Amino acid sequence: AQSVTQPDIHITVSEGASLELRCNYSYGATPYLFWYVQSPGQGLQLLLKYFSGDTLVQGIKGFEAEFKRSQSSFNLRKPSVHWSDAAEYFCAVGPNSGGYQKVTFGTGTKLQVIP
């Protein structure tokens, strides 16, 4: 069964500092990988996705993530955090073949940004 682990429940960074949110997945083959962001009172929004090809993917709002097959990881990064980035971030994994299509989410990492 597919699963996602986000080891950090809560992270605090200073505005302007760099950010890395960790994600490890378990899946039998090469998965589709996603990062979603959820701001208070808002629905989840897709930040970026990895399907295949270049293992470094760029997303919206200046975020990027790197797929590392050897480490089963898909960590999210941003070089300089803005106060508006404060939100909860979810890593997700989905199957990369046709048919059954269930996306499994991690438990999330809540990001706090301090001045």
Add this chain to the structure above:
Amino acid sequence: DTGVSQDPRHKITKRGQNVTFRCDPISEHNRLYWYRQTLGQGPEFLTYFQNEAQLEKSRLLSDRFSAERPKGSFSTLEIQRTEQGDSAMYLCASSLPDPKAGELFFGEGSRLTVL
């Protein structure tokens, strides 16, 4: 593209009552998902439709829960004889067919409080 809409946004009910939530997906999306999210957790898969066919139900979904998508457009999620443990945010998402099926577009959710 008006996005995924859910109704009602908030529902407060007494234990034992029935509640129904509605989801209107993005019009060209043939896949529709229901997730449940509780505080401090990531979205938890409940069920999934492709067009009007319900292709999977989570084992976590008791027989008090039923979902329909009668014409392959909007969907309803009904909870019968609600219990306090049903209190959660119920999220609807839709997506395009594979290979982009894992890219989910979420509504803002329907928050259920069972007293």
